[in-house]
Amino acid sequence: MTENDPKLPPGLALAWGVTPGPRRGPKPAHTVDDVVRAGIEVADADGFGAVSMPRIARHLGLTPNALYRYVRSRDELLVLLADTAWGPPPDSVAKTGNWREAMTVWTHAFLDRLGVHPWLLDVPVRGAPSTPNLLGWAEVFLDGVADSGLSAADALGAAMLLDNYARGTAALDRDLRQQAPPLAQPEVLEFLLPRMAERGLPVMASVYGGGGYDDAELPDADVEFGLNRILDGIQALVDRT
Template identity: 35%
Template sequence: MSSEKLPDQLVRLWRLPTGPRLGRPAELDVDRVVGTAVALADRAGLHGATLPKIAAALGVTPMSLYRHIGSKDELNDLMADHGLGSATELAVSQGGWRADLRRWALAQLEVFRRHPWLTQLPISGPPRGPNAIDWMDAGLRALRGTKLDSASKVGVIMVVSGYVRQGFVLAHQLEHGSRAAGLDQTQVEQNYGRDLARLVDPGRYPDAAQLFGSTIFEEAPAADGSDDHDFTFGLELVLDGVAAAILDAEPGADGSA
């Protein structure tokens, strides 16, 4: 693939050759800078991957990094694409659009669990990097057999991926708040339910009072620690909406022949 006339950011993002190199290979390159940044972020969060800290880990000056990453914003894009990784394991269908799209969503959730800092990066635009396009391709492939048009397919994968991202952020924030309070999530929910049951007036908040009077906040999570009920419930609601859109796109869905 030629890098001619492409923006420098895309050339670096796709690791395109920029011409013949003479002499010894450079000791520093895009892959080494980005790999170091991701390793630092995995250990200490996004604040641990500042340019001075990356430079210190590499034994170079911060200014020397700009020859390889262009800018801090470009480094964010490079880290995001690296962190996403490839979606090639999703290439084989699991039996229909819903199963494939569900697997696509859950695979994204696992990526965020491995690299929580990914959700802290600003979204600077549509997918552009090779790994981001790989995930886009996998999402579109899940919808290949439907009658949705291209714009609708893009809309679907944006909604599903947005749900996954926000679902992870909420769960991560709740977990962080629980740790800060020195409690586990079960204790936090139980305390919340018990406190609000005492405060909520059934005369003013009848439906909320009924909720807090139930045992929902007393229920323990699954014994194996894998209780993702809230996330799964929401994901299935989203997929129900996708199913309705797919049904509407079928010929004759509007009553025509």
């Protein structure tokens, strides 16, 4: 197969370093890597919605038509952006002592990567991983939990479960950081608390009014609580294996 085989998904060949052969005309001023770096810079600065062929072309000082010398479509570009932004899998997973620690480290690394590039949450997921870095993340997960005794299918199911948890947690944290004003702001609480009491919501009023609630960002304790409950469930499956 070649990079132009219509049976290959967009961007798959380029992600594996299979590039078109020499083309006629002047030598290109840029490379595919330059285009990918520009796309990541645009996404980091202005979000996933800003990623377009014309915008990236302007970022590189090219015309939109010239950009198609490097990537054939936006779909192809998104595959390359996602794989590059995820980057290689974390080495720390291999240094853990058991499957539970490996899953914990892997999930936190996943969350950290989404914190660096929040727009990865908006990139469509189009099936099982097939690009080098994404396959690498799956590889280190499976290798790290090999001592659990889980079948390959159950281990992959655990990876998907933790993937979904990390994405949902990162999306909630992003939403909280973007909101204004936070619920815990004194003026907001001053408005809400008497109305909550009037509507018969004394338990929530006491929670909000107790001073221990802060929705400006997702507390680490909440992240750990959810993660540990998932791992407890996987522990039950491991114990039955």
